[in-house]
Amino acid sequence: MAIRFDGRVAIVTGAGGGLGREHALALAARGAKVLVNDLGGARDGTGASATAAEAVVAEIEAAGGEAMANGASVTDFDAVQAMVDAAVERWGRVDILVNNAGVLRDKTFAKMTLDDFRFVMDVHLMGAVNCTKAVWDGMRERNYGRIVMTTSSSGLYGNFGQSNYGAAKMALVGFMQTLSIEGAKNDIRVNCLAPTAHTRMTEDLGAALPLEHLGPELVSPGLLYLVSENAPTRCILGAGAGGFERAYVTMTQGIRAVGEDAPEQIEARFADISDRDGEVVPDSGMAQGVIELGKLQKALA
Structure with a gap:
């Protein structure tokens, strides 16, 4: 049976381009009403413009879908709450939240300022926390919710020059682990998506990647499953170039060691x-x- 989202309302953050745009378009194409959120800033989080979000809304509407644009910064809880309220006022509910907004401020830890570390943590981790907090009670009241955190292989396995980004992305896994437990009784399913795709976030890698095979549209099928009616919960799904994998946090049986030695x-x-x-x-x-x-x-x- 085809995965559909007719009657569902979705919020996708960081949806003005790249992965978020593809997620928003894919959800709308399958019937969801989509709030397209994007601050419209540069890759490092500076600046702001509503143009990108409005352009995606125009694409959705031109294809016969229903969408609205929003320029809230995910770091501003009051703005995020107003964003959620606007979606509820227009469509009556929020069923799906895709926490996709992110920034990069890459440097080795030796050269990184604490301000750059905090800012990346604030956008990725606290941004997801803010958005999730704003939809959580409504999802609990309706006994339905689908939430996806965008994690990364940089968090799961590390990547040179990305201590701030990696820390934030792994923190989202811990956030997901607990929310999936707490949300279970209200059918709120929470998962993580670890994408590999060519977007402006990866443009510095250039020829190191087969860019023609790494379109963000090849990741979105995984996202659609993770927010569907029959979604799993507590899953870390890797996605890229048409490949899909599952990552786990495991524990060995180990040994027992006591005494002075x-x-x-x-x-x-x-x-x-x-x-x-x-x-x-x-x-x-x-x-x-x-x-x-x-x-x-x-x-x-």
Whole structure:
């Protein structure tokens, strides 16, 4: 059965270009009413213009869809709340939130200012927090919600010169993990999308990537699934060049080491601690304690 969004209302942040634009167009093409949010600033977050968001709205409307533009900065909670209120006033609800807005201020940690670190964290992490907070109660009241955080391989696995960006992107995974648990009883499903695509965010990489095969439109099918009626929850979905993968935060079975020589035991058996045979994907943070207490019980038996 085709995935459709008829009657659904979606907000996509950072939707004036790149991935956000493709997400907004794809949602609208399948029936969603879309609020297209974009501050319209430069890649580093400076400046502002409503032109980009309005252009995407015009594209959606020209194709027969329904959309509205919004220029709120995701770092401004009052503006974000007003954005959500505007969507509810016009369409009565918000069913889908795609946290896509982002900026880059890449430098090695040695050369990076704390202001640049804070700003990137503020846009990516707190921007997603602000938007999610603004829609959360409404989704809980209606017992339906689909939320996607845009994470990154830079957060999951690291990338030179992106300590601020990587920290923010991995923080979104932690945010998703807990929200997926808290939202379950109200059918609020929360996932992460880790895209690989050629946008202005990756323009510096140039010839290092096969750009003709990395269009952002090849990522959006994954996004559509993650916000669909039958979406999973607590998933980290990688997407790029038509490929889709799932990333996991796992835990090995490890060992038990106690006594004065525990540090030396850990050193001597670090290969055993690192052995991935029998590793698990914990259902919650409590799972680590359960595994550790299991070792204790075996030792006491």
